[in-house]
Amino acid sequence: MSILVKKDIAVLVQGITGKEGSFHAQKMLSCGTRIVAGVTPGKGGDWVLDEKIPVFDTVKAAIETTGAEASVIFVPPDHAADAIFEAIDAQLRFVICVTEGIPLQDMMRVKRYLGTSETQLIGPNSPGLLSPGKIKLGIIPADIAKPGNIGVISRSGTLTYEIVNAVSKAGGGISSCIGIGGDPILGTGYVELLELFEEDPETEKILLIGEIGGRFEEDAVRFISQHVTKPAYAYIVGKSAPEGRRMGHAGAIIEKRAGSAAYKIEMIKNAGIRLASSIEEIPALLLKS
Amino acid sequence: MRIQEYQSKRIFSQYGIPIPRGRVAINAIIADHIYEELKTDVVIKAQVLTGGRGKAGGIRLAKSAEQVEEITNEILSMTIKGYPVRKILVEEAIKIEQEYFIAITSDKDNGLPLLLASKYGGVDIEELVKGNHNAVCSIPIDPLVGMLEFQVRSAALAIELPKQLWVDFSRIVLCLWELYRENDAESVEINPLVISEDNQLIALDAKVSIDENAIYRHPELSEFFDLEAEDRMEYQAKKYGLSYVKLDGNIGCMVNGAGLAMATLDLLTDCGGKPANFLDIGGGANAEKVASGLKIIMDDRRVKVILINIFGGITRCDEVARGIITALESKKCSLPVVVRLAGTHAAEGLALLASGEFITADNITEAIKRSVQLAKGKKK
Secondary structure, eight states: OOSSSOTTOEEEEETTTSHHHHHHHHHHHHTTOEEEEEEOTTOTTOEETTTTEEEESSHHHHHHHHOOOEEEEOOOHHHHHHHHHHHHHTTOSEEEEOOOOOOHHHHHHHHHHHTTSSOEEEOSSOOEEEETTTEEEESOOGGGOOEEEEEEEESOSHHHHHHHHHHHHTTOOEEEEEEOOSSSSOSSOHHHHHHHHHHOTTOOEEEEEEESSSSHHHHHHHHHHHHOOSOEEEEEEOTTOOTTOOOSSTTOOOOSGGGSHHHHHHHHHHTTOEEOSSGGGHHHHHHHO | OEEOHHHHHHHHHHTTOOOOSEEEESSHHHHHHHHHHHTSOEEEEEOOSSSOTTTTTOEEEEOSHHHHHHHHHHHHTOEETTEEOOOEEEEEOOOEEEEEEEEEEEETTTTEEEEEEESOTTSOHHHHHHHOTTSEEEEEOOTTTOOOHHHHHHHHHHTTOOGGGHHHHHHHHHHHHHHHHHTTEEEEEEEEEEEETTSOEEEOOOEEEEOGGGGGGOGGGGGGSOTTTSOHHHHHHHHTTOEEEEOSSSEEEEESSHHHHHHHHHHHHHTTOOBSEEEEOOTTOOHHHHHHHHHHHHTOTTOSEEEEEEEESSSOHHHHHHHHHHHHHHSOOOSOEEEEEEETTHHHHHHHHTTSSOEEOSSHHHHHHHHHHHHTTOOO
């Protein structure tokens, strides 16, 4: 069992006819993910990925025909908010949005609409979910991880790959690895996913990879202290970042003291969570205990 | 992305928000023209994208043509918090009865716009809040419904605005909301909004910041971006879709992914190195994008060593290697280049680089230690 979704959940891909959408849909298929449909307005009736996957004009039509319950979104930023609205409106249970660069006010409206629904949105600007050997939703390279007992939750893509790869090389395995996204406004924060990792029988340790900006890590630390019984580990990047500058991710900006790495690191230490002070320490820290 | 006061005020006037009469000037001759047109005392304001202009002497009153010339020349020769003053705003001086603070900001933690109002206008609002948490009233706005009149009335009540001005106030704040919405602003601020001697509400200052992700929807705003005010290298990077932040060290860094880039800079700093920049080439960058990023670093005269750290997921290391080779062929570069490639097609990438004078490293720590040694003057 992966966290969040069952491994044979039926998945549709919004933006499947685009360059990224088709590339990653293929990669997901080869990891065993049950991709059942694609959605691209205007291309309904086409078949893609070796003529195996039908394309629909709307999410609703795709669900009616294929029974899809989750969506992975690769729609470009100017139409991505609309794609998320459509997915929520069609009552999809899970939506993972990979798109980076959605306008802030679009995301405020999405977030508000999301609150009136049962849909769980991961992202935007998320690399998605990978449960090695079970399912992949998104873009996390599958070959960097092998199955194991470590749950990884992060705000970034490549940094997570780097760490997971190093952990694998040191002999560690991953239960599930999920990126909540690098944007300031996110559908799901760390907390709801930490809850799932706490319940997940396959996860024995949890690694949280955080960064500067926002109060996501603060919420996570509070939740871990109160509700997580499994050993938790943390690593925070951005301690050398200047204040007020956006470090690549739209959400990675120190706007007040609470957003700084020093503040977050202090909270983590005070809560008794095991902290890796640099990236190279992580595998040993995770695997020694 | 913040825009200048005079530009913000141009948008204010398009939305019917009252502002003082005046215009922007780049020299004393134009400033004098404006003074003659206005036929009244004027305030001369430095146009720079930073706070604390008043304290620095960048906002001053002039009561004669001689003073206008003198003050204009003085302000135009100033540098405020590192920003050279290139333009000034010359405006009629308004006699102030009362000052307020009004803003609409985006509360990212809660995903909602906020209407902020305070009866203590004209001061540094962040300092004010530190001293007195109740000094600013904050009203969350539903982004799907928009700002409602009763919410504006609550703000008027909270700042103890005289009731005869409520109608005007409501009109101004609702216009400000329209401005925020239609221009995809990240924040809009009037500090101070004043009651003038003749009992009118006027926006004496204007700050508008536009969401960079939404610029594509507002081609008309692109003329407002002050290229002079932006760092040349940051501007170049933006043009190629790269994310670049200038820092003050001497190791030029290029990394894929924001998180990994931050981790690289952190480790570099821990090892005693000083990064010259943050540069994230993003996911799936092709050779062309890699080359343009690398050229920006090569053009930076402060750089002594170039460090390239790539963990290929969507990004293919052979594409990165091709980009590196293209950039180095197009420009003569005598700087040492330390490269670490891992992940997708790393072996192919390293094979491409084998013929050149690169210092390759197997992992991030080794790459960083090598770069720091080289920056400190140790030989290849």
